[in-house]
Each structure stands twice: as structure tokens, then as C-alpha cells.
Amino acid sequence: CMSTHTPGPWEIESGHIQNGGIAYWQITDGADAICCNQFCYADNSDANARLIVAAPELLSALAPFVAFFEHALRGHTPDYEHRSDPDKVVCGWNGAQLTMRDFGNARAALAKAENG
Helix, strand or coil: CCCCCCCCCCCEEEEEECCCCCCEEECCCCEEEECCCCCCCCCHHHHHHHHHHHHHHHEEEEEEEHHHHHHHHHCCCCCHHHHHCCCCEEEEEECCEHHHHHHHHHHHHHHHHHHH
């Protein structure tokens, strides 16, 4: 059964205490816990929490860029995803460049978030 993610915004709730007095955080949408780091002792769990909290906004921000490039590339180069060199620059300005590989990575990340 496929379902959609819990809509953002998400927040970090700190200060929860588990058995043994160890503090943990949880990610919440304001009503329910999305996930928590209870029994997770990684040194970077706070950084992971910040990334998790930003996920809905990152997904929303990435989607229009992927859609734009898909539309632009499809209109300009039919069958672009099978014919193009991954290092081919698809967009550049003032020294900054995006390649087919960058676009492919963005599209794959979006598909992973949407479809697993």
C-alpha cells in the first residue's frame, strides 16, 4: 500500500526522556510524532533531525526545478535521458553549471521521496 508523506511543516521536539534518563528528540507535525532518535546514540543525530525537518520544504523546492528542466530538455532534445553525456552542461550562467548528471540526481532524489 503506497501512501504519501505527512505534510510539513515539521518541527523538532527536544527534551523527551527515555528510561534511564537519556534525553531524545522527536520530529512532529504538531499533532503526531513522525520519527524519533530514541535508542539512537549517533553523534550526528541532531544534524539528522534538522535534515529530516527540512525534508518537506526540500521536496517542495526541488519539484519545480526538476519539472522545469524535464520540460525544457524534452522539448529541446527528444529522448534526452538516453542520449546525453552525463557531464554535458544543461544550464550554465556566470561560471556556475548544471550537468545532465546533476539533473539526473535531482530527478532520482525526487522519485525516491515520492515513490520509494
